[in-house]
Amino acid sequence: TAGDTAGDTAGDTPEDTPEDSPVEDDISSNKKGRFHSLGVGELLVVKQKLIAYEEGEIAHIENVMKGEKRSRNHRTLHRTEEFTSFELEKEEETKRDLETTTRFELQKEIDSEVQESTKKEAGLTVTGKYGPTVEFTANAGIATEKSSSKSKNLSTSYSKEVVDRSVHRIQEKIKEKRTLLTIDEVEVINEHSFGNLESVAEHTNGIYRWVNKKYEAQLFDYGTREIFEVVIPEPAAFLRYLATNHPKEGTSIPKPQKPGYMRLYPILGTNEFEEVFIPLSPGLLTKETYLKWVEKYNIQDVLPPPSSFIVTSIAFAIDPVDTGVEDEGDGSLTPNWRTVNMKNTELVVPPGYVAKIGTLSLAIFPLHRFILRGLFGEIAIGTNKHAFHQGGGIGGSETFVLSNETGLVPVAFSLTTKQFFSGTLEVQCRRTEEHMEAWQISTFNAIMNRYEVLKEEYEESISGEELFGSVDIQGKNPLENKSIILNELKRQVITQMTRQTFDEFDAMREGVLPEGFPQQDVDEAWSEGQYVRFVEQAFEWENMQYLFYPYFWGKKKDWPVNSRLEDTDPLFKSFLQAGSCRINIPVRPGFEIPINIFLSTGEFPWDSGEGGIAVENEDGEEERDIFLSIAEELKAQQGAVYFKSDGTVFHANEDLESVLTGDLIEEVNDDGDVVLNDDGEPVLINGTNFLEDDINREINIGGKIYMIIAVNEEQQKITLDENISIQESVQYGIGAKAIGVPWVVTVPTSLVMLHDGNKLPEIPEAP
Structure with a gap:
C-alpha cells in the first residue's frame, strides 16, 4: 500500500534565518507515520438527522401514600482550622587560646688589657773645680714602655614560639510544629419533600422515564476518493486529562496538578510497560526539575540548589626587609636567609560544605637584582601539614588534599627565604549530602504548601459556584460535542500519519523585548503556515468517518474509570469511554499525488519560498497549484458540499x-x-x-x-x-446522492423526565 510506512524524526528545529538568506523550513521534514491506504473507491458517508425525542423505559417510581409526608435534608459543612508554632533555639560558643613564649639571650664579653711601662732615668753629675782650672760634668736620661690588648665577643640568641588555638561552635535547633485545622465554614442545606396530606388525598405516585433520541440515518455517495485508514488508541485521552486538570465550568481557577511524575515500569512476566504515578518527594527535586514546579505554581522566594563545589580563599604578603648581603669571597653578593612565621585564622568553610583540596600560590620577587634563591617551608591548615619548596625566584603553586574541615579553619605556615613574597591560599569545598537534602526538603515544603493553597482556592471556587448556582445543566450541547470529537480525532490522525506531535509550532514568541508582548516570528510563521494549509486542505476532514470501539481496547489499569464515564450526549459518552477508534479519511480530489509523496517520504511537496504545490498540466509544463480558496475551504468546513448549481x-x-x-x-x-x-x-x-x-x-x-x-x-x-x-x-446546489433507504436509529440518553399521569405506560405489542 501507499502508506504502511514508518520514518525517523528529523533533528532539531533550525534557528531563525536572516532576511537576506533563503527561507528554511522550521518544521522538521522526513517524518513518516504509520497508516493504511484503502485505495480509490466510492466515498460513502452516513448522515444522521434528529427527528424526535421519545419516552423510554421507566427509570424510577416514587410512591407517596395517603396522609404521608416525606422530606430529605442534605447538609454540607466544610470546616478547617490552622495553627502554626515556630521555635528556634540557637547556641553559639567561641573559644580562643593564644599562647606566646619569647626567649632572648644576649651574651657579651669584653676583655681589655692595657700594659703600660714607663721607665725614667735621670741623673745629674756635676764636677767642678774652682781655680785656674774649672771642670764641670752633666748627665741626664729618661725611658718609657707601653703595651695594650683588647678583645670583644658578642652573641645573640632569639626564639619565639606561638600557639594559637581557636574553636568556634554553633549549635542551632529549629523546632516547628504545625497543626492544620482550617476554619472555612460553608453550609449548604437542600430540602426535598413529598406531601400527600389533603383530606381528599389518595395514594399517588410519580413515574420517571428515560428519554431517548430518534435519528434518521441515510447513506450518501460523494463520488470516488482515495481513502486512508488509521486506528488510534484512546481518542479521548487528552480530554480525560483536561477533565482532571482544567478549571471546572463556572470557575476561572484551574485545578492544580498534583505534584508528581508518570513513570513506565515493566509488567512482570511480560514485555509490556505500564504507567505509574509517582508522587513528588524531596529526593526527586534536582537542579533540572525544581524549576518546573516553581513555574507551574508561581512560587516565590525559592532558593536555587546549592552549588556542588565552591572556593574560599585568603591572601597574604610580607613587606620586603633588607637584611644585608654576604660576601661570598668571589665578588658575589647573596641576601641573608631569613625565617618567616605567619598565621591566619580567617579562612572560613561555608556551612554545608567541607574542605577537600587546598592550593597555595606564591609570588616571589628578589630583594636584590639578579639574586634569585627561592624559598622553602611548611604550611599547616587544620590538621594537615604540607611541605613546599619554590626555587628559581619565580613563584608557583602547591596543591594538597584536606580532611573535610568545616567552619573556621586555622592556617599557619613557616618558611625560609632570601626574598620577599605574597601569596594566596584557595580551598575547594564540596557540598555535603545533608546540605543538599536540607535544600530538597525546604523546596519540597514550599511546593506542597503552594499546591495546598491553590487546591483550597479551587475547591472554594467550586463550592461557591455550587452554592449560588441555579439549574444544574449537565454536559454540553451535542453540536459542540461533535466539533470537539472531530478536532480530537483530526489531531490524532495527523500524528499517526505524519509523526507530527506539534512541538515545533511555536511561531508566536512570548516575552519579546522591549515590552514583553507576544510577537510572531515572521519566517517561522511562514514555514508553519505552509504545513498547516496543506494538511488542512489535502483531506476532506468534513467527510471523515469514525467508529468507536469499547473501553477494553485501552489501558487495563484505566478500565474502572473509563468504563463508568458518563455524559448526557450518547455520542460523546462513547467517545469518552472508547479504548480505540477506527477512522477513514478521504483525500480531496486533486491532492492525491502530493499527499502520497508527503506521507510516503516525509518530504514537503510545497515550495517553502513561494508557497503552493508544483504540478504538471496536460502539456507537461509545471504549474503552481495555489491550494483551495478560503471561500471553498469555509464551505467545506461548514458542510456546504455541492457538485453543481x-x-x-x-x-x-x-x-x-x-x-x-x-x-x-x-x-x-x-x-x-x-x-x-x-x-x-x-x-x-x-x-x-x-x-x-x-x-x-x-x-x-x-x-x-x-x-x-x-x-x-x-x-x-x-x-x-x-x-x-x-x-x-x-439558485440551488446539488450534493451527494442517497444510497438505499433511510433507517431510524434510537439512541438512549441519561436524561430523565416525569411521566404525564400516574398510570403505567402502555407497551405496544410486538409486530
Missing part, C-alpha cells in the same frame, strides 16, 4: 409546489455572441442541467436541504420530497 429554478405551476423547473436562457458561443437559429431568433436553452442520475440527490434551496425524487430531463423539471414555496427564481 447551474442556472436557477422556480415553480413549474401553482398547483404542484414540489415540482420545480429550470429557467431558459440565450445560448452564447465562445466569442460571447448570442447564437441565432435559421429564423434569426435567439436559441434558448435551459440554464439547468438536471439528469436522471440526480434522483435521490440532496438539493439545497434557500438554505434548506431537500431530496430530488424525480427528474424530467427534457423539460428540466424536478420533483422534491416535500413541498416548497418560492416566489421567484432562486
Whole structure:
C-alpha cells in the first residue's frame, strides 16, 4: 500500500534565518507515520438527522401514600482550622587560646688589657773645680714602655614560639510544629419533600422515564476518493486529562496538578510497560526539575540548589626587609636567609560544605637584582601539614588534599627565604549530602504548601459556584460535542500519519523585548503556515468517518474509570469511554499525488519560498497549484458540499409546489455572441442541467436541504420530497446522492423526565 510506512524524526528545529538568506523550513521534514491506504473507491458517508425525542423505559417510581409526608435534608459543612508554632533555639560558643613564649639571650664579653711601662732615668753629675782650672760634668736620661690588648665577643640568641588555638561552635535547633485545622465554614442545606396530606388525598405516585433520541440515518455517495485508514488508541485521552486538570465550568481557577511524575515500569512476566504515578518527594527535586514546579505554581522566594563545589580563599604578603648581603669571597653578593612565621585564622568553610583540596600560590620577587634563591617551608591548615619548596625566584603553586574541615579553619605556615613574597591560599569545598537534602526538603515544603493553597482556592471556587448556582445543566450541547470529537480525532490522525506531535509550532514568541508582548516570528510563521494549509486542505476532514470501539481496547489499569464515564450526549459518552477508534479519511480530489509523496517520504511537496504545490498540466509544463480558496475551504468546513448549481429554478405551476423547473436562457458561443437559429431568433436553452442520475440527490434551496425524487430531463423539471414555496427564481446546489433507504436509529440518553399521569405506560405489542 501507499502508506504502511514508518520514518525517523528529523533533528532539531533550525534557528531563525536572516532576511537576506533563503527561507528554511522550521518544521522538521522526513517524518513518516504509520497508516493504511484503502485505495480509490466510492466515498460513502452516513448522515444522521434528529427527528424526535421519545419516552423510554421507566427509570424510577416514587410512591407517596395517603396522609404521608416525606422530606430529605442534605447538609454540607466544610470546616478547617490552622495553627502554626515556630521555635528556634540557637547556641553559639567561641573559644580562643593564644599562647606566646619569647626567649632572648644576649651574651657579651669584653676583655681589655692595657700594659703600660714607663721607665725614667735621670741623673745629674756635676764636677767642678774652682781655680785656674774649672771642670764641670752633666748627665741626664729618661725611658718609657707601653703595651695594650683588647678583645670583644658578642652573641645573640632569639626564639619565639606561638600557639594559637581557636574553636568556634554553633549549635542551632529549629523546632516547628504545625497543626492544620482550617476554619472555612460553608453550609449548604437542600430540602426535598413529598406531601400527600389533603383530606381528599389518595395514594399517588410519580413515574420517571428515560428519554431517548430518534435519528434518521441515510447513506450518501460523494463520488470516488482515495481513502486512508488509521486506528488510534484512546481518542479521548487528552480530554480525560483536561477533565482532571482544567478549571471546572463556572470557575476561572484551574485545578492544580498534583505534584508528581508518570513513570513506565515493566509488567512482570511480560514485555509490556505500564504507567505509574509517582508522587513528588524531596529526593526527586534536582537542579533540572525544581524549576518546573516553581513555574507551574508561581512560587516565590525559592532558593536555587546549592552549588556542588565552591572556593574560599585568603591572601597574604610580607613587606620586603633588607637584611644585608654576604660576601661570598668571589665578588658575589647573596641576601641573608631569613625565617618567616605567619598565621591566619580567617579562612572560613561555608556551612554545608567541607574542605577537600587546598592550593597555595606564591609570588616571589628578589630583594636584590639578579639574586634569585627561592624559598622553602611548611604550611599547616587544620590538621594537615604540607611541605613546599619554590626555587628559581619565580613563584608557583602547591596543591594538597584536606580532611573535610568545616567552619573556621586555622592556617599557619613557616618558611625560609632570601626574598620577599605574597601569596594566596584557595580551598575547594564540596557540598555535603545533608546540605543538599536540607535544600530538597525546604523546596519540597514550599511546593506542597503552594499546591495546598491553590487546591483550597479551587475547591472554594467550586463550592461557591455550587452554592449560588441555579439549574444544574449537565454536559454540553451535542453540536459542540461533535466539533470537539472531530478536532480530537483530526489531531490524532495527523500524528499517526505524519509523526507530527506539534512541538515545533511555536511561531508566536512570548516575552519579546522591549515590552514583553507576544510577537510572531515572521519566517517561522511562514514555514508553519505552509504545513498547516496543506494538511488542512489535502483531506476532506468534513467527510471523515469514525467508529468507536469499547473501553477494553485501552489501558487495563484505566478500565474502572473509563468504563463508568458518563455524559448526557450518547455520542460523546462513547467517545469518552472508547479504548480505540477506527477512522477513514478521504483525500480531496486533486491532492492525491502530493499527499502520497508527503506521507510516503516525509518530504514537503510545497515550495517553502513561494508557497503552493508544483504540478504538471496536460502539456507537461509545471504549474503552481495555489491550494483551495478560503471561500471553498469555509464551505467545506461548514458542510456546504455541492457538485453543481447551474442556472436557477422556480415553480413549474401553482398547483404542484414540489415540482420545480429550470429557467431558459440565450445560448452564447465562445466569442460571447448570442447564437441565432435559421429564423434569426435567439436559441434558448435551459440554464439547468438536471439528469436522471440526480434522483435521490440532496438539493439545497434557500438554505434548506431537500431530496430530488424525480427528474424530467427534457423539460428540466424536478420533483422534491416535500413541498416548497418560492416566489421567484432562486439558485440551488446539488450534493451527494442517497444510497438505499433511510433507517431510524434510537439512541438512549441519561436524561430523565416525569411521566404525564400516574398510570403505567402502555407497551405496544410486538409486530
